[in-house]
Amino acid sequence: MKVVERLPEYEVKRSRRTTADIVVERDGRIIVRAPEWADDALIASVVKDRQYWIFKTLAEWREMNRSHIPREYRNGEGFLYLGRTYRLTLDPDTTEDLALKNGRFHLKRDLVVDAEGQRVREAFQNFYQRKGIKLLPGWVDYFAPKIGKIPVSVSVRDTGHWWASCSAKGSLAFHWKCMMAPRRIIDYIIVHELCHMHHRDHTEAFWNEVDKILPDYRERKEWLRKHGAGMDV
Ligand SMILES: [Zn+2]
Structure with missing residues (x-):
């Protein structure tokens, strides 16, 4: 060696x-x-x-x-939502910046103004954030009683290098990128954060709590580790 x-x-x-x-x-x-x-x-x-x-x-x-996929903002490019890939349509007529309809992402064509695609990126972030704010609190409510902890708030934003975080006071924050993941992976992220309300660290006691709710959490955790970098816009 x-x-x-x-x-x-x-x-x-x-x-x-x-x-x-x-x-x-x-x-x-x-x-x-x-x-x-x-x-x-x-x-x-x-x-x-x-x-x-x-x-x-x-x-x-x-x-x-290596699983990071550089995406281009052109017709036919694939973008993720809840674990599924939807193709992009640059739409000259739409009033909304970005919407998912009839199985495609419809992006207002005027937003594609430069190669960096800053405005397109913002439109995607807003889309995921809106969906997250609409859906995540209900999903958290489903798991919270099982774990015996009720968070004081649930927000969706850019949490930097973290998929989600749990403050000492019990506020949960999810990265908008979470909304690109399959539902069962989001469930794991939710359960992980709620269990931090019992244990702040990643000790055996913490993983035992996660295991009680999701006995197959290792596989979900591994999925996130492998595919996390591919989840971007
Ligand atoms: Zn953790």
Whole structure:
């Protein structure tokens, strides 16, 4: 086995926690989350101990990002909604910026003004956000009593590198990209966040809670890991 001599580059985030852990962010950055008292030498030794795991995870990350699909805003291009692909029609007559009708996305043609497609991207984000605000609260309401926690609010926005988040006060926020995923994957994201209202971390106790509601959560989690990067506009 090849000995890796150089440690990968990483960022350190210190906080009021008791143990250190390492995460590979969705943009490929390696973050070491450490207690405030941990010095640089200790952190370096933690990274060294886990370097094989880090390289393995980075390799998987690169593999996953290969599933990222560059899309063009032209007739016939496919875009996702609830796990299904719908073709795009550039519509010169429509009044709405973007709507899903008769099995196609109808985009107001005037919005395609440049190669970057900033206005088209905004139209898609607004579409997913609108759908999310309409549908997600009801889906959350379905799972909340099963988990025994009722969130104080449900919002849909750009949550950065996270599919969703749960605040300490119990506010759930979902990334608008969630609406591109199949329903069973969204269910997993919902259950995951609701279970954080019992356990803030990803301990065994946390996964036990998820398992009670979704015994096949591992498969759903794996799907998200594999296909997450392909979910964009
Ligand atoms: Zn989590």
